[in-house]
Amino acid sequence: MMRIDRRSFLASGLAAAAVWRPLGSARAESFKTDPFALGVASGSPRTDSVVLWTRLILEDASAAVSADPFAPDPQSVADPIDVEWMVAEDEAFSKPVQSGLVRAVPEFAHSVHVEVKGLQPGRWYFYRFRSGDAESLVGRTKTAAESTDAFRLAFASCQQYEQGFYSAYGDMAGKDLDLVVHLGDYIYERSYGAELVRKHGTGVPSMLYEYRDRYALYKSDPQLQAAHAAFPWLAVWDDHEVINNYANDRAPDAPASTAFIARRRAAYQAWFEHMPVHPSLANGFDALRIYDHHRFGNLLGLTLLDTRQYRSPQLQGAAAGDRPERTMLGPVQEEWLGKTLAGSQAKWNVIAQQTLLSERDTKAGPETGYNLDGWDGYHAARGRLLDAVQSSAVRNPVIIGGDLHAFYAADVKRDFADEKATPIATEFVGGSITSDAPSEKSLATALAENPHLKFASDKHGYAIMRLNDRSTEVDFVGIADRKQQNSPASVFQSFAVADGAAGVNRL
Numbered sequence: 305m306m307r308i309d310r311r312s313f314l315a316s317g318l319a320a321a322a323v324w325r326p327l328g329s330a331r332a333e334s335f336k337t338d339p340f341a342l343g344v345a346s347g348s349p350r351t352d353s354v355v356l357w358t359r360l361i362l363e364d365a366s367a368a369v370s371a372d373p374f375a376p377d378p379q380s381v382a383d384p385i386d387v388e389w390m391v392a393e394d395e396a397f398s399k400p401v402q403s404g405l406v407r408a409v410p411e412f413a414h415s416v417h418v419e420v421k422g423l424q425p426g427r428w429y430f431y432r433f434r435s436g437d438a439e440s441l442v443g444r445t446k447t448a449a450e451s452t453d454a455f456r457l458a459f460a461s462c463q464q465y466e467q468g469f470y471s472a473y474g475d476m477a478g479k480d481l482d483l484v485v486h487l488g489d490y491i492y493e494r495s496y497g498a499e500l501v502r503k504h505g506t507g508v509p510s511m512l513y514e515y516r517d518r519y520a521l522y523k524s525d526p527q528l529q530a531a532h533a534a535f536p537w538l539a540v541w542d543d544h545e546v547i548n549n550y551a552n553d554r555a556p557d558a559p560a561s562t563a564f565i566a567r568r569r570a571a572y573q574a575w576f577e578h579m580p581v582h583p584s585l586a587n588g589f590d591a592l593r594i595y596d597h598h599r600f601g602n603l604l605g606l607t608l609l610d611t612r613q614y615r616s617p618q619l620q621g622a623a624a625g626d627r628p629e630r631t632m633l634g635p636v637q638e639e640w641l642g643k644t645l646a647g648s649q650a651k652w653n654v655i656a657q658q659t660l661l662s663e664r665d666t667k668a669g670p671e672t673g674y675n676l677d678g679w680d681g682y683h684a685a686r687g688r689l690l691d692a693v694q695s696s697a698v699r700n701p702v703i704i705g706g707d708l709h710a711f712y713a714a715d716v717k718r719d720f721a722d723e724k725a726t727p728i729a730t731e732f733v734g735g736s737i738t739s740d741a742p743s744e745k746s747l748a749t750a751l752a753e754n755p756h757l758k759f760a761s762d763k764h765g766y767a768i769m770r771l772n773d774r775s776t777e778v779d780f781v782g783i784a785d786r787k788q789q790n791s792p793a794s795v796f797q798s799f800a801v802a803d804g805a806a807g808v809n810r811l
């Protein structure tokens with residue numbers, strides 16, 4: 305049994321192994337190594353359901369990645385394995401709620417996605433898996449409330465495994481949260497950077513088994529596992545889950561479209577296999593709809609966007625080449641977003657996307673420079689998104705993002721050139737969990753050149769958002785040193801957004 309840096313509820317849950325009652329029909333299997341070494345996770349919380357996840361790994365994950373990268377995936381020839389799942393009201397499993405059997409098949413890398421239905425709204429549940437003589441650790445999850453007056457979520461992104469340890473997740477796991485939102489770059493396809501603290505051990509993945517091995521390596525981290533086991537997660541991807549700076553069916557470093565689409569299909573399948581997402585996503589990986597909307601009573605409407613799969617190709621050269629027909633979300637998602645915002649009854653409406661929505665001139669002085677991989681390369685598309693925010697009259701829009709490896713807080717303007725304009729939304733970008741940050745100088749330039757950017761920091765960590773009836777508060781949590789294991793974390797800056805008044809207020 306893998307022992308992780310678990311919190312008290314996990315420890316006492318493990319102590320309850322004696323009360324586990326086998327259902328009798330799972331095929332007995334004797335495992336040489338812990339098949340649950342990648343941990344457990346839950347996600348997609350609705351008022352009456354939640355998705356439980358695990359992936360059985362039939363050998364040590366680190367051994368798998370150090371093997372010959374051209375060897376066939378050893379699990380692809382393995383048999384299906386029956387897995388029992390169990391949900392209880394208490395961590396001791398003395399009040400069982402539901403249990404069942406699911407077949408983990410090699411076609412999906414023995415991943416398990418169970419949608420548990422018929423649960424009570426706004427309730428904590430405990431869950432675990434068992435197969436043969438092996439048991440998983442205990443996870444905790446929470447359904448969405450039908451009504452609530454308070455909600456806490458954390459958001460995180462960009463966790464290059466080699467560039468640092470996951471101290472931020474160790475800290476997050478001990479917090480009082482209802483949900484974690486991951487905004488992309490859960491894995492990185494390539495190695496880069498200095499002072500690497502650990503190694504991928506393999507090259508850039510392009511085949512399905514290679515992407516699987518990369519996820520297995522990242523998910524072998526005990527602090528990441530602890531954060532998954534502690535809360536339900538919602539996740540969207542960015543580019544590094546496939547390849548750097550890809551756009552729809554094109555990538556700067558990838559060959560022709562047909563070859564890239566095959567690679568993207570493999571990457572999308574591996575993402576599905578390792579995320580606590582709805583089992584219905586397994587229907588096909590040529591395209592994968594991950595944009596979605598979640599409600600948490602009338603307090604929070606949470607809209608998750610996909611800015612990678614449907615976007616127009618990147619501009620080559622200047623932002624001036626942008627044309628109105630260019631898209632970031634694609635027409636279908638864009639129309640869906642407009643309807644979703646218009647239909648939301650929630651007091652706070654969080655739009656979770658991958659990067660900084662606000663304009664950011666990166667060049668000092670009268671010259672201008674923009675990140676063409678972000679919304680600044682998709683000017684017209686951003687305008688349409690902001691039009692949808694305004695025309696829908698959605699209440700208290702708050703944008704969250706990642707990607708930049710830096711924390712930002714911003715007043716979102718319909719026209720960023722108009723310094724006097726009233727903000728129409730508020731934006732918070734979380735720093736990276738570990739990935740290399742930009743220079744302090746570049747952040748200072750960004751703040752100087754863009755008055756709507758109110759704060760920036762090159763620290764590593766994550767953000768916590770606390771919503772209630774009157775305000776939303778955001779804490780930026782930084783870790784002292786990503787190169788150290790179990791580095792201490794602390795809140796280094798907090799903000800408030802008042803009900804009915806978009807804009808950043810420093811606390």
Ligand SMILES: [Fe+2]
Binds near residue numbers: 461463708
């Ligand atoms: Fe990143």
